[in-house]
Amino acid sequence: xxxxxxxxxxxxxxxxxxxxxxxxxxxxxxxxxxxxxxxxxxxxxxxxxxxxxxxxxxxxxxxxxxxxxxxxxxxxxxxxxxxxxxxxxxxxxxxxxxxxxxxxxxxxxxxxxxx
Amino acid sequence: xxxxxxxxxxxxxxxxxxxxxxxxxxxxxxxxxxxxxxxxxxxxxxxxxxxxxxxxxxxxxxxxxxxxxxxxxxxxxxxxxxxxxxxxxxxxxxxxxxxxxxxxxxxxxxxx
Numbered sequence: 066x067x068x069x070x071x072x073x074x075x076x077x078x079x080x081x082x083x084x085x086x087x088x089x090x091x092x093x094x095x096x097x098x099x100x101x102x103x104x105x106x107x108x109x110x111x112x113x114x115x116x117x118x119x120x121x122x123x124x125x126x127x128x129x130x131x132x133x134x135x136x137x138x139x140x141x142x143x144x145x146x147x148x149x150x151x152x153x154x155x156x157x158x159x160x161x162x163x164x165x166x167x168x169x170x171x172x173x174x175x176x177x178x179x180x
Numbered sequence: 181x182x183x184x185x186x187x188x189x190x191x192x193x194x195x196x197x198x199x200x201x202x203x204x205x206x207x208x209x210x211x212x213x214x215x216x217x218x219x220x221x222x223x224x225x226x227x228x229x230x231x232x233x234x235x236x237x238x239x240x241x242x243x244x245x246x247x248x249x250x251x252x253x254x255x256x257x258x259x260x261x262x263x264x265x266x267x268x269x270x271x272x273x274x275x276x277x278x279x280x281x282x283x284x285x286x287x288x289x290x291x292x
Binding site: 105107109167173 | 211213215220221222224282284
């Protein structure tokens with residue numbers, strides 16, 4: 066199994082540009098989520114999904130969109146990039162969700178810089 | 181946010197010593213998990229303790245959970261330089277919807 070994969074690993078955008086961060090998992094997990102990690106802030110939840118067709122907002126959803134058309138994929142879209150979105154983005158997946166969360170598996174991260 | 185709060189923010193010890201990190205949270209939970217993050221890498225799951233458990237062991241790791249105090253501790257015994265990393269607790273709160281929330285982490289440095 067490849068686990069959780071994320072692409073790209075690095076990205077530089079200009080303010081106002083849009084892009085999609087890709088996330089895929091091959092473990093048939095129901096629950097998938099996106100976090101951003103900033104220095105001294107820990108991980109903050111952006112959006113999450115408890116299954117195909119079901120998504121919800123986390124702590125910091127503004128400026129980001131998600132969709133979950135398949136169990137495997139959970140892309141994160143930046144609609145109009147801003148310097149405040151410079152961060153490291155992690156995708157995670159795990160079994161459970163909705164009531165009980167089990168071990169979460171994290172991707173390697175995408176380091177995004179917005180100029 | 182239902183974030184946990186780790187304490188201390190940073191910890192520096194020598195190889196062979198024990199390292200203890202604490203996590204406090206705000207509301208009732210189903211589970212509490214601990215993760216490790218090496219510099220520049222993704223998080224790796226260490227251990228999960230359910231709300232009806234009080235203590236759990238995994239190798240050199242010992243986790244305790246006190247739901248009455250809304251706190252947990254992670255003990256790493258006989259630390260090694262390879263244990264140098266950031267450690268995060270994560271909670272899924274019972275009444276805050278379908279979200280797993282992380283604290284800000286404890287940065288552990290183990291020197292030879």
